[in-house]
Amino acid sequence: MGEAIFVYGKSGSGKSRSLKNFGEDEIFLINVNGKRLPFQNKFKYVGRSSDYKVIIESLKNMPCKTAVIDDAGYIMTKLFMAGHSGGDQFKLYNNIADAMYTLVASIQELLPDDVNVYLTFHEERSDTGDSKLLTIGKLLDQKICLEGLVTIVLHCMVKNGKHIFVTNSDGNDIAKSPEGMFEEEIDNDLKMVDDTIRAFWK
Numbered sequence: 459m460g461e462a463i464f465v466y467g468k469s470g471s472g473k474s475r476s477l478k479n480f481g482e483d484e485i486f487l488i489n490v491n492g493k494r495l496p497f498q499n500k501f502k503y504v505g506r507s508s509d510y511k512v513i514i515e516s517l518k519n520m521p522c523k524t525a526v527i528d529d530a531g532y533i534m535t536k537l538f539m540a541g542h543s544g545g546d547q548f549k550l551y552n553n554i555a556d557a558m559y560t561l562v563a564s565i566q567e568l569l570p571d572d573v574n575v576y577l578t579f580h581e582e583r584s585d586t587g588d589s590k591l592l593t594i595g596k597l598l599d600q601k602i603c604l605e606g607l608v609t610i611v612l613h614c615m616v617k618n619g620k621h622i623f624v625t626n627s628d629g630n631d632i633a634k635s636p637e638g639m640f641e642e643e644i645d646n647d648l649k650m651v652d653d654t655i656r657a658f659w660k
Contacts, residue, residue, distance in 0.1 A: 467614025
C-alpha cells in the first residue's frame with residue numbers, strides 16, 4: 459500500500475519550495491501545470507500531465523520511491539475549465555470527483571508499501587475562517603472528503619517570516635499526522651519529512 463500525503467497552503471506559502479533539499483535523483487516530480495520551481499535545483503525524473511490516468515500509470519513505473527504531484531489541485535481545475543462552458547454539468551462534477559478519488563485510491567492500492575506520494579493543493583478559507591483543501595464541487599467537499607482518505611496532511615504557512623509545516627490541527631485547519639511522528643511545527647523541508655515518515659513506519 460503506497461502512502462498518499464497531502465501538502466496544502468496559500469500560494470507562496472512554500473509548497474513547491476519544500477522540495478529543494480531532495481537530491482536530483484531522489485524524487486519523481488509530476489509537474490501538473492508546467493510551472494517552474496522556485497529554486498535552481500533540477501530533478502532527473504520529471505513528468506508533466508494533468509490526466510489522472512496518465513499520472514497513475516507513471517507512478518506505477520516510476521524510477522524511485524518518492525513522488526511529488528505539484529500542483530495536484532490543477533487536475534481538478536483543468537477538468538473544470540475543459541467542460542464548464544457546455545454539456546452536462548452534473549457529469550462534469552462527477553468526473554472531477556472520480557479523478558481525485560481514483561488517483562488517491564490508486565496510490566494506496568496499486569503502489570508498494572515503501573512508496574510515498576506527496577500531492578500539493580491550494581488552500582481555501584470558509585466563511586468562518588476554517589482552512590481546507592481548495593476543491594471543485596460539492597461531491598468532493600461533502601461526500602468524499604479527500605483529506606479523510608489519508609493519514610498525513612501538512613499545512614504550509616509563513617510564520618514570523620519563516621516557512622513552516624503545521625503537522626496537527628488547532629481546530630481551524632485539516633493538518634494531521636500520527637502521534638509522535640512530528641513536532642507541532644516543523645521546517646518547510648519535504649526531504650526531512652520523507653525521511654521521518656520512513657523512519658517512523660520503518
